Amino acid sequence: xxxxxxxxxxxxxxxxxxxxxxxxxxxxxxxxxxxxxxxxxxxxxxxxxxxxxxxxxxxxxxxxxxxxxxxxxxxxxxxxxxxxxxxxxxxxxxxxxxxxxxxxxxxxxxxxxxxxxxxxxxxxxxxxxxxxxxxxxxxxxxxxxxxxxxxxxxxxxxxxxxxxxxxxxxxxxxxxxxxxxxxxxxxxxxxxxxxxxxxxxxxxxxxxxxxxxxxxxxxxxxxxxxxxxxxxxxxxxxxxxxxxxxxxxxxxxxxxxxxxxxxxxxxxxxxxxxxxxxxxxxxxxxxxxxxxxxxxxxxxxxxxxxxxxxxxxxxxxxxxxxxxxxxxxxxxx
Amino acid sequence: xxxxxxxxxxxxxxxxxxxxxxxxxxxxxxxxxxxxxxxxxxxxxxxxxxxxxxxxxxxxxxxxxxxxxxxxxxxxxxxxxxxxxxxxxxxxxxxxxxxxxxxxxxxxxxxxxxxxxxxxxxxxxxxxxxxxxxxxxxxxxxxxxxxxxxxxxxxxxxxxxxxxxxxxxxxxxxxxxxxxxxxxxxxxxxxxxxxxxxxxxxxxxxxxxxxxxxxxxxxxxxxxxxxxxxxxxxxxxxxxxxxxxxxxxxxxxxxxxxxxxxxxxxxxxxxxxxxxxxxxxxxxxxxxxxxxxxxxxxxxxxxxxxxxxxxxxxxxxxxxxxxxxxxxxxxxx
Numbered sequence: 001x002x003x004x005x006x007x008x009x010x011x012x013x014x015x016x017x018x019x020x021x022x023x024x025x026x027x028x029x030x031x032x033x034x035x036x037x038x039x040x041x042x043x044x045x046x047x048x049x050x051x052x053x054x055x056x057x058x059x060x061x062x063x064x065x066x067x068x069x070x071x072x073x074x075x076x077x078x079x080x081x082x083x084x085x086x087x088x089x090x091x092x093x094x095x096x097x098x099x100x101x102x103x104x105x106x107x108x109x110x111x112x113x114x115x116x117x118x119x120x121x122x123x124x125x126x127x128x129x130x131x132x133x134x135x136x137x138x139x140x141x142x143x144x145x146x147x148x149x150x151x152x153x154x155x156x157x158x159x160x161x162x163x164x165x166x167x168x169x170x171x172x173x174x175x176x177x178x179x180x181x182x183x184x185x186x187x188x189x190x191x192x193x194x195x196x197x198x199x200x201x202x203x204x205x206x207x208x209x210x211x212x213x214x215x216x217x218x219x220x221x222x223x224x225x226x227x228x229x230x231x232x233x234x235x236x237x238x239x240x241x242x243x244x245x246x247x248x249x250x251x252x253x254x255x256x257x258x259x260x261x262x263x264x265x266x267x268x269x270x271x272x273x274x275x276x277x278x279x280x281x282x283x284x285x286x287x288x289x290x291x292x293x294x295x296x297x298x299x300x301x302x303x304x305x306x307x308x309x310x311x312x313x314x315x316x317x318x319x320x321x322x323x324x325x326x327x328x329x330x331x332x333x
Numbered sequence: 334x335x336x337x338x339x340x341x342x343x344x345x346x347x348x349x350x351x352x353x354x355x356x357x358x359x360x361x362x363x364x365x366x367x368x369x370x371x372x373x374x375x376x377x378x379x380x381x382x383x384x385x386x387x388x389x390x391x392x393x394x395x396x397x398x399x400x401x402x403x404x405x406x407x408x409x410x411x412x413x414x415x416x417x418x419x420x421x422x423x424x425x426x427x428x429x430x431x432x433x434x435x436x437x438x439x440x441x442x443x444x445x446x447x448x449x450x451x452x453x454x455x456x457x458x459x460x461x462x463x464x465x466x467x468x469x470x471x472x473x474x475x476x477x478x479x480x481x482x483x484x485x486x487x488x489x490x491x492x493x494x495x496x497x498x499x500x501x502x503x504x505x506x507x508x509x510x511x512x513x514x515x516x517x518x519x520x521x522x523x524x525x526x527x528x529x530x531x532x533x534x535x536x537x538x539x540x541x542x543x544x545x546x547x548x549x550x551x552x553x554x555x556x557x558x559x560x561x562x563x564x565x566x567x568x569x570x571x572x573x574x575x576x577x578x579x580x581x582x583x584x585x586x587x588x589x590x591x592x593x594x595x596x597x598x599x600x601x602x603x604x605x606x607x608x609x610x611x612x613x614x615x616x617x618x619x620x621x622x623x624x625x626x627x628x629x630x631x632x633x634x635x636x637x638x639x640x641x642x643x644x645x646x647x648x649x650x651x652x653x654x655x656x657x658x659x660x661x662x663x664x665x666x
Contacts, residue, residue, distance in 0.1 A: 140530065140531075140532055140536070140551065140552055141531060141532050141535055141536040142531065142551070197473065198473075198474055198475065198531075198535075199473055199474050201535060202474055202531075202534060202535065202544060202548050203473070203474040205589065205590065206539075206541055206544045206589075206590070208539055208541070211535060211539045215535050218473065218475070219473055256538065256539075257538065257539070
């Protein structure tokens with residue numbers, strides 16, 4: 001009899017489902033892995049109005065009706081309190097901040113975070129969460145997250161009640177800073193930053209399928225990130241940043257940034273937590289701390305995984321998944 | 334009248350010309366840029382005998398008859414003094430050391446440099462140069478060169494008269510070490526390590542055309558390398574490591590490591606030395622210090638460049654060149 005593991009149905013507090021004809025397959029794949037997802041708004045055009053929140057949610061649900069879909073909208077400086085309330089009514093629980101040009105579809109990003117203060121003040125009042133892509137543009141790639149931390153500190157000083165998530169935390173400095181800031185500052189942890197370093201992109205042959213922003217960093221950064229998770233700190237919870245790009249975009253010279261991890265996220269995490277003998281911490285990481293932070297109920301449903309080797313397909317939904325072609329130890333029953 | 338610059342015909346003390354049908358076009362391109370080249374031996378099968386040295390030289394000269402072709406052979410532990418003498422007679426002036434698996438066609442590389450000591454002792458006696466690919470296998474990519482330096486130090490301690498070139502030096506630590514070691518230890522400097530950092534590979538979108546080994550490192554590494562060159566230190570001379578890969582290999586997921594810089598190397602260097610107001614140092618860097626180190630006469634011929642903008646083609650000889658599609662300021666007259 002293979003070993004079994006019962007887990008709460010996981011939440012993913014950071015996922016990209018794209019748009020158009022790809023959306024349906026990415027949403028269905030997410031539905032197989034997660035009970036609840038927080039969907040990022042960097043489509044083209046972006047999700048940035050009550051109408052677009054409603055429409056995007058309907059599109060996702062049409063493809064994946066059993067998913068609980070939570071929405072984000074792109075932060076800009078023009079929202080009124082009325083608009084924020086309407087977006088919330090339609091399913092949005094957070095705004096996403098993109099600095100100008102740091103990642104996919106961020107060419108309309110923010111150049112001065114200070115310009116956003118009026119909107120952020122309203123968000124604090126309405127208890128909407130601010131999700132930060134925390135990278136300082138124009139800085140050497142390994143320093144971008146570190147150099148962004150001054151903005152995080154300033155935000156929490158000016159808006160002390162604002163709930164902030166530093167998304168896809170990737171550097172030792174950022175992990176330490178999140179730990180030291182008040183309890184209303186948390187961070188999502190991706191599966192890929194949990195297991196990859198720069199070596200997995202440029203160490204041997206070039207591996208475009210592992211290219212993402214923020215760039216995976218040094219071994220010590222990964223170790224500090226893992227240590228935070230394995231300490232059971234409730235400020236660190238799962239947000240995969242699963243970000244499929246159609247195969248041709250990953251292979252071509254333009255080299256789009258983003259890793260498609262949703263289909264393999266939970267099996268990889270089980271394996272990693274098992275290796276560290278910390279499986280008892282996994283339920284809170286994938287289906288506890290995030291819900292608590294977002295002030296939504298923890299889910300009661302369970303899902304069972306079995307210990308059984310399987311090979312990750314080279315292509316899933318037309319995109320190269322994380323660990324493509326490699327053998328994983330756990331699979332959904 | 335456009336500005337003109339007369340330079341000695343450059344030497345390239347580290348170039349890859351590959352083999353088979355590609356060799357002719359790469360050799361012809363090199364002939365247009367350089368007067369004399371030192372050709373690396375990592376073909377398949379490798380250049381590792383008097384016969385293969387002779388044959389490889391003849392193939393290159395058939396395509397590029399005006400080039401002065403200097404050869405290397407792959408270091409292994411089986412050479413007799415007689416074989417080394419014969420390889421030298423046929424045109425080889427140096428052996429190339431590849432650690433196991435660190436770069437293109439190094440799967441037959443050396444796992445224990447100590448195994449090579451008998452050959453190296455003969456090389457010291459015969460005054461053959463040892464060219465090192467100085468990266469320690471199995472170490473985090475940004476640390477590989479730094480961690481290799483212990484071998485360099487040990488070699489020069491055991492073989493104090495051996496002439497050693499640390500090829501394509503890329504880290505601040507290695508530059509400083511070469512400076513501090515005796516005069517018979519030098520380093521080649523590539524054009525790409527002179528102008529690129531990790532940002533140019535993974536900073537924005539992924540740029541496979543800039544992927545190479547050793548990986549370009551941090552801004553401070555580049556600055557220390559440039560400072561060594563701009564100090565006029567005769568231990569640092571040009572070896573482009575120009576390493577064309579056919580387009581499909583650079584674009585595909587395997588992401589071959591190597592930059593095709595030969596066709597643009599000198600124009601880029603003129604531009605860079607001009608920016609630093611150090612054009613007077615360029616002749617020694619491209620056609621002086623290297624010849625002195627290798628104990629071959631400096632060349633007397635001159636070549637003229639003119640200040641005239643031109644756009645680097647996207648493809649040269651079927652490979653993506655360094656700075657493809659960008660505008661350079663200097664061109665050969």
